[in-house]
Amino acid sequence: MPRSPFRTRRPRTLTAVAAATLATALAVLSAPTAALAWGPGTEPAQPYAQPSMPTVPKRGCQSTVANPAAPTGATPAVQVIYAWHDGVGNNYEANVEYIAKVVDRIDWALDESTNYDQHYNFSCRTGYDTSTYAGYARALVVPEKIDAGANPNTPASTVRSDLVSAGYQDSNRIYLVFTDFASNSDAYQCPSGGNSSGVHCSAVTESWTTGVAGHELLHVLGAGHAWMAETGASYVPDIMYGWWDNWNTDPGFRSYYDPSELSASFYIDPSPSTAKVNVANHPMLTAPVCCDVGANNDLLTAEQRTVEAATPGSSTSTFTTSGGWHQVTPACGISTNSCTYFDGRRSVQLNTYTGPSNTSSISLTNRATVTAGRTYKLFTRLRSGTAVNTQLQLAWYNSGGTLLSTSTGATDTLASNWLEYRTTATAPANAASVRITVNVPAQSTTGNQAINLDSLQLNDCTANTAGTCRYDT
Numbered sequence: 390m391p392r393s394p395f396r397t398r399r400p401r402t403l404t405a406v407a408a409a410t411l412a413t414a415l416a417v418l419s420a421p422t423a424a425l426a427w428g429p430g431t432e433p434a435q436p437y438a439q440p441s442m443p444t445v446p447k448r449g450c451q452s453t454v455a456n457p458a459a460p461t462g463a464t465p466a467v468q469v470i471y472a473w474h475d476g477v478g479n480n481y482e483a484n485v486e487y488i489a490k491v492v493d494r495i496d497w498a499l500d501e502s503t504n505y506d507q508h509y510n511f512s513c514r515t516g517y518d519t520s521t522y523a524g525y526a527r528a529l530v531v532p533e534k535i536d537a538g539a540n541p542n543t544p545a546s547t548v549r550s551d552l553v554s555a556g557y558q559d560s561n562r563i564y565l566v567f568t569d570f571a572s573n574s575d576a577y578q579c580p581s582g583g584n585s586s587g588v589h590c591s592a593v594t595e596s597w598t599t600g601v602a603g604h605e606l607l608h609v610l611g612a613g614h615a616w617m618a619e620t621g622a623s624y625v626p627d628i629m630y631g632w633w634d635n636w637n638t639d640p641g642f643r644s645y646y647d648p649s650e651l652s653a654s655f656y657i658d659p660s661p662s663t664a665k666v667n668v669a670n671h672p673m674l675t676a677p678v679c680c681d682v683g684a685n686n687d688l689l690t691a692e693q694r695t696v697e698a699a700t701p702g703s704s705t706s707t708f709t710t711s712g713g714w715h716q717v718t719p720a721c722g723i724s725t726n727s728c729t730y731f732d733g734r735r736s737v738q739l740n741t742y743t744g745p746s747n748t749s750s751i752s753l754t755n756r757a758t759v760t761a762g763r764t765y766k767l768f769t770r771l772r773s774g775t776a777v778n779t780q781l782q783l784a785w786y787n788s789g790g791t792l793l794s795t796s797t798g799a800t801d802t803l804a805s806n807w808l809e810y811r812t813t814a815t816a817p818a819n820a821a822s823v824r825i826t827v828n829v830p831a832q833s834t835t836g837n838q839a840i841n842l843d844s845l846q847l848n849d850c851t852a853n854t855a856g857t858c859r860y861d862t
């Protein structure tokens with residue numbers, strides 16, 4: 390099919406991408422017998438436990454139609470389907486409320502990932518009393534017999550063909566399909582909306598869990614996996630590459646989901662892909678509203694986090710340097726990409742000379758607003774070809790712009806790969822803003838150094854659920 394950045398749609402086979410390195414995590418998906426291969430599984434519990442089934446908030450219906458297969462003109466929404474076939478039988482009545490609870494948890498997980506209030510819109514059918522959970526579940530989850538389905542395994546493609554034949558291909562709908570038989574779990578990416586000709590905007594999953602079903606549904610919204618973009622290597626910070634442990638969404642606000650800055654978008658695959666997405670814009674979601682509690686937040690702009698605005702080798706006013714000079718890390722191959730970066734396609738580089746009597750630093754030019762007494766955690770990824778020492782600093786200013794004090798983190802010796810460094814501190818009395826700095830102290834290492842920075846984040850720990858800082862990735 391034709392490909393262009395914002396309309397990228399392709400199957401994402403969860404088992405295929407993960408099989409080699411993550412085999413132990415796929416017990417739910419690769420159980421030895423077909424009879425055990427689908428249905429409920431262990432739920433992810435990071436960064437903290439999800440609400441128990443009886444207490445998970447009920448999402449409810451945002452679009453109600455008489456015929457779910459023909460919701461003409463309806464509010465854009467996710468249609469949830471229970472798929473069954475003759476080989477296993479129709480167990481809709483036994484499972485419909487459990488599946489509805491998983492859907493409620495998927496919505497809870499999106500909302501609880503950040504300090505923004507944002508939810509899925511779900512489609513329901515008329516004819517049920519949705520004031521009761523039994524009625525809501527049956528209005529939300531629609532059964533569909535997969536006529537061509539059979540044991541031991543029915544491919545997701547067979548499920549989709551059946552749905553299309555039954556009319557489930559509306560432009561105002563994306564589909565979340567729970568199979569009551571062995572299948573594969575995958576999804577098509579539809580970042581700009583619902584179904585169009587030749588594409589079925591659906592997530593099919595045999596795993597009735599927030600981790601897998603939520604992961605596949607986020608693919609439909611446009612999310613990619615969590616990549617170390619320069620090398621294409623996966624890392625495991627969230628539901629997009631750690632669904633067995635994690636229900637949370639893009640903890641760095643820089644891979645695919647940033648509800649704080651809807652004009653920002655992020656590369657969802659390694660280079661040379663140019664596909665960019667910010668899932669927070671998807672029409673099947675409510676508009677994000679600041680601020681409630683959640684697992685995570687960020688006080689920086691997308692440009693401060695990712696350094697993508699200026700071309701490699703050029704200057705950038707996003708940063709200010711003392712005792713050295715900086716540039717967007719130059720290219721060494723593709724002219725639009727920095728030679729080295731963690732996320733996106735670019736990073737920033739401090740060029741400096743280190744020695745026993747030399748100090749230098751690179752700071753974000755603009756100070757972030759803070760509140761005295763709250764705890765903040767700064768994250769950044771750093772690398773250098775030399776084992777050079779650096780420190781993260783949070784310099785606190787009052788409302789008049791006078792420096793009050795500086796919190797300096799541990800001295801770290803950089804490596805040639807991108808590692809995440811952090812420091813945590815509490816804003817002192819009268820603090821109103823903070824300057825973020827990577828300091829290069831006097832040291833025995835002597836010579837010209839190039840230090841690269843990428844993937845910055847300033848987390849307001851006090852504002853998070855239970856006052857916990859974003860966990861380390």
Ligand SMILES: [Zn+2]
Nearest residue numbers: 401402403608
């Ligand atoms: Zn996936």
